[in-house]
Amino acid sequence: xxxxxxxxxxxxxxxxxxxxxxxxxxxxxxxxxxxxQLRNYGTGNHQQVDDYQYGGGAGMVMQCGPLxxxxxxxxxxxxxxxxxxxxxxxxxxxxxxxxxxxMFSAIMIICGHYKGIDQRVRDHWITHEFSIGDFVLSGGxxxxxxxxxxxxxxxxxxxxxxxxxxxxxxxxxxxxxxVYTRPEDFRGxxxxxxxxxxxxxxxxxxxxxxxxxxxxxxxxxxxxD
Ligand code: ADE
Numbered sequence: 703x704x705x706x707x708x709x710x711x712x713x714x715x716x717x718x719x720x721x722x723x724x725x726x727x728x729x730x731x732x733x734x735x736x737x738x739q740l741r742n743y744g745t746g747n748h749q750q751v752d753d754y755q756y757g758g759g760a761g762m763v764m765q766c767g768p769l770x771x772x773x774x775x776x777x778x779x780x781x782x783x784x785x786x787x788x789x790x791x792x793x794x795x796x797x798x799x800x801x802x803x804x805m806f807s808a809i810m811i812i813c814g815h816y817k818g819i820d821q822r823v824r825d826h827w828i829t830h831e832f833s834i835g836d837f838v839l840s841g842g843x844x845x846x847x848x849x850x851x852x853x854x855x856x857x858x859x860x861x862x863x864x865x866x867x868x869x870x871x872x873x874x875x876x877x878x879x880x881v882y883t884r885p886e887d888f889r890g891x892x893x894x895x896x897x898x899x900x901x902x903x904x905x906x907x908x909x910x911x912x913x914x915x916x917x918x919x920x921x922x923x924x925x926x927d
Contacts, residue, residue: 761817788842792831797872804856813842879912
C-alpha cells in the first residue's frame, strides 16, 4: 500500500514513520509513505500557498492552485483510491474507517493549516474528510500520521502474532480487557487470580466480561452501535 501525504511541514512527519512497526512495514515493502512539500507548488518568491479569505475575517486559506497542481502531479503516476483531507469538521475517524482504508492500494492525505483549504478543493477533489477528535490541532500532520499508523498496522504481514490487531480495542466494537505482567504482587496490588489459574477457558470468559464491562462504563455508545 502507498500513502502520499501533502503538507507544508514535511519535517513534522519524519519521526512517526522512522520507527517501530511503520518502519518494519516499509522495510518489508508492505507499505510506502511519501511526503510532499506543498510549497514546491507555491507561487512567487515565497512559494506562497495561502491567501486572505474572501468576505474578510482573520486567518489565511490554502489556495486551490498549489493543492490541485500537487494532487494532479501525483495522479499522473498512479490512480488513487481515496484523497483524504484531515480537518476538525470531518467525519469522526474510527476503526471501521481504518479497516476499509487498509484494503486500498494508494491513498493521498492532504494536511490543512491556518483556516483550512479552499472549499472548492473539498468539493471537487477530496473523497473523504476525517477528524481524529473534537479538538483543534495546528495542522493536519499529526492527524495524518495517526491514521497512517492505524491503516498500515492492519496490512497483512505487518504485525506478527504478538502484536496481532485481532485483540485490539474497537476491532469488535468493544474496548480491550485489562492486562497484567510480572510481578504477580506489586506493592500489595495483586494480579486477578483467574489470570494465574491456568484455566484458559475461564480466562477467555473473564476477558470477554471485562471487555464488556469496560465498554459499558467508558464507552456505552459503542454498545448502542
Ligand atoms: N486538523 C486540525 N485539527 C484536526 C483534527 N482534530 N482532526 C483532523 N485534522 C485536524
